């Protein structure tokens with residue numbers, strides 16, 4: 001199976017006022033094309049640091065990250081921005097939509113920057129909007145729609161360029177439970193039907209139970225890895241909760 005992501009011996013140190021924080025302490029894992037991988041761990045365990053380093057937003061102190069065969073730790077800043085636009089899709093907790101563009105243009109922007117022809121852009125945006133059930137809100141501006149709708153627009157934006165990898169950091173974090181359900185449906189659709197490879201950070205076991213595999217992070221290290229296999233979502237949720245409690249988290253839905 002083709003490996004879309006290879007993370008090798010990742011170390012990240014933050015130095016602030018002479019104080020060193022070891023956010024990542026030697027993390028290695030691979031993600032194959034078409035996988036849907038969750039990254040779980042308590043607050044401060046290094047999840048966002050890991051995702052931001054893979055997203056090329058932050059840089060590792062040492063180690064290598066290969067995305068679609070390219071080592072992103074060795075390419076120049078100039079090449080990085082092109083690489084980011086062509087190979088990666090992002091979904092963040094706070095949506096990151098541009099307030100001055102309507103939803104259609106927010107999605108279209110990702111394609112315009114890649115130099116796609118306007119007619120093709122319009123066709124692609126309409127197609128994905130239809131598939132994700134957001135056609136009715138395309139003309140609206142971000143301030144006119146709900147958080148759940150914004151996140152589904154962000155989903156459309158992330159997939160429309162057909163990136164090698166979609167990265168999501170707590171995508172359900174700011175949503176009520178009904179909107180979270182719809183978003184998780186959308187992500188499942190992108191993974192199942194569009195073949196999207198997704199790496200999603202979450203501290204929520206219910207959200208994580210939609211993934212095919214979970215990496216549990218503790219103190220910047222991989223503590224445990226859990227595959228869904230043939231389990232249904234509920235059974236997988238129970239297995240996740242077991243690991244969460246073994247890790248010392250409480251028995252709530254969250255770590």
Ligand SMILES: Nc1ncnc2c1ncn2[C@@H]1O[C@H](COP(=O)(O)OP(=O)(O)O)[C@@H](O)[C@H]1O
Pocket residue numbers: 014015016021022023041042043044045046047048049050
């Ligand atoms: N920009 C930064 N400067 C200094 N320390 C940071 C920075 N970002 C994160 N950290 C520290 O690195 C560790 C991991 O943080 P983070 O990756 O945000 O964890 P998580 O997303 O799992 O909550 C924490 O101890 C955090 O305080």
Ligand SMILES: [Mg+2]
Pocket residue numbers: 047048049
């Ligand atoms: Mg975080």
